[in-house]
Amino acid sequence: MNKRERFYAAVAGEPVDRPPLSVWMHFVTPYMDGQQAAERHCEFFRQYDWDLAKAVSDYRHPMPDGMETIETAADMGRITVQSMDHPTYANQIALLNGIRAELGEDWPVIDTTFDPIQQILRHAGFSTMQIILDNPEAAKPMLEAATETVILYMRELEKNGVDGVFYSTRAAAQEDCVQGFTQDAFEELMRPYDLAILEETKGVVRMLHACKSHLDLERVADYPHEVLSWAAHDKTCPTIAEMRPRTDKCIMAGIDQARVIEQSRPEIRHDIDEALAVTGGQNFILAPGCTFGSNAPAHVLDTIAEYGRDWKAA
Template structure:
């Protein structure tokens, strides 16, 4: 009897060992499959996942830079944009849009609605869409109508007109907004995933809350409303004294990009009020001096505060003097 028991033990142990090995093999296969899925994420899918509030292999990241190509044909703009994306391996392409709004022959505010105010930019977007081949989202930058009016004249002239001829200014801003809405629709038709609307006047020292509500908000909304079905409309809230609370809800935009470092408004505070995608966390003002270790720290702090709906990015463009080596630090920090 004892002999039979002892003889059975090695067989049982072998069977158990076989089961354990099989389980380990299955476990390894499962882990390998998960790793393969994570590794297979394209930049576009990574952004899609965080946009839905889901898990990704890592947070998406992006940053941008003024190329200074507004005086050149669209093909140089396209080349610079695609090369930048490929070199720094960004997950979201923020297309710079520095071509000027067309000036009228008469006074700056004597405008007519333009169905295609930025034709070179539309050509560029078509080519960028072809170059990305569906592997990454790209968003088209637009400066809001107030800023366009300043570019057509000057900051002082727009403020003077606001005070002396408010109806004339409102009429001009509405025409600019309608023209920009045409452009926004063409941009989305060209493949853009949304409009990155730069709003620099919703802050103390530029406009009061009442003046922003009268002279800017209706026109900013008009543009975004024109492409409200786009998945990645983004409010770029520029400045250090932004009226942040005006933008937390009720806008046809999925994302907010702002500078936590310049405003002093923490990402945790924004997350309490805003449920959409937060794009930010990196200090753009001090960017050139930030080490990989500091960039990782900013990423971790911002990511913890923002939760899953988060894209790591600076609060605005990195300084024009930033070198390629300095820009590569962010890529290395997040992909290490």
């Protein structure tokens, strides 16, 4: 199978020669334009021959002129819908188009984006989360603006032929998690906006990434998605074995991104074996539970790439 055939078969739960394999990391690219960032990504994809060309998102949702962070509830009202001409979005589209031009049609191109609260706080700083939680009514126009901006961006991705979107949301993170949400806050400040974006994204493969720890995956079980990703090795999260009977979606997991940088080759292979034993390598994408650290040593990446590609379905 080529990479495109393997990816779409895995997503659909159809037989594959082996599960698709993907690892991603940040390349410190915000100072680059989209084409330069595409070249950096493609070097990494080709070096390890990953099955998915998954781009990271280093360009941040802009803040209003003269505003560095959110200091008051009133500040949230200054954040408005953004044009797709803004460099944040234009550069990311150029990055994705550059990857496609460089790698061709047989390599699935996946973008990464974030829930509306993350869109804002990844620039304003996560220390401002409490202002949102304390002032939900004042936060809603800001979240609506961020949601509309992401929806506009999703339409651009579909027009540009992107295969999938890795949608990172912290909606499933409970209040025991740093930057997690109570059930009430989830229902009011996360769920409506996530659903609006994911409904709009139905033209591509929706890869729902439940980010962080202390996850209640039942919160997002009815979110529209084709692929489910989470940190399955985190002791506060469900395991792959626990989730396989609970979802018919393609599972994307198997590599412990928190420990893998310090793991031996046999330990990495053991984790891969466990994931494949549970899933049979079907309806499954072998991948980390979140972004790899850019300090990952070559032998770690080599082991994942080589061992993952050597596996064959029975």
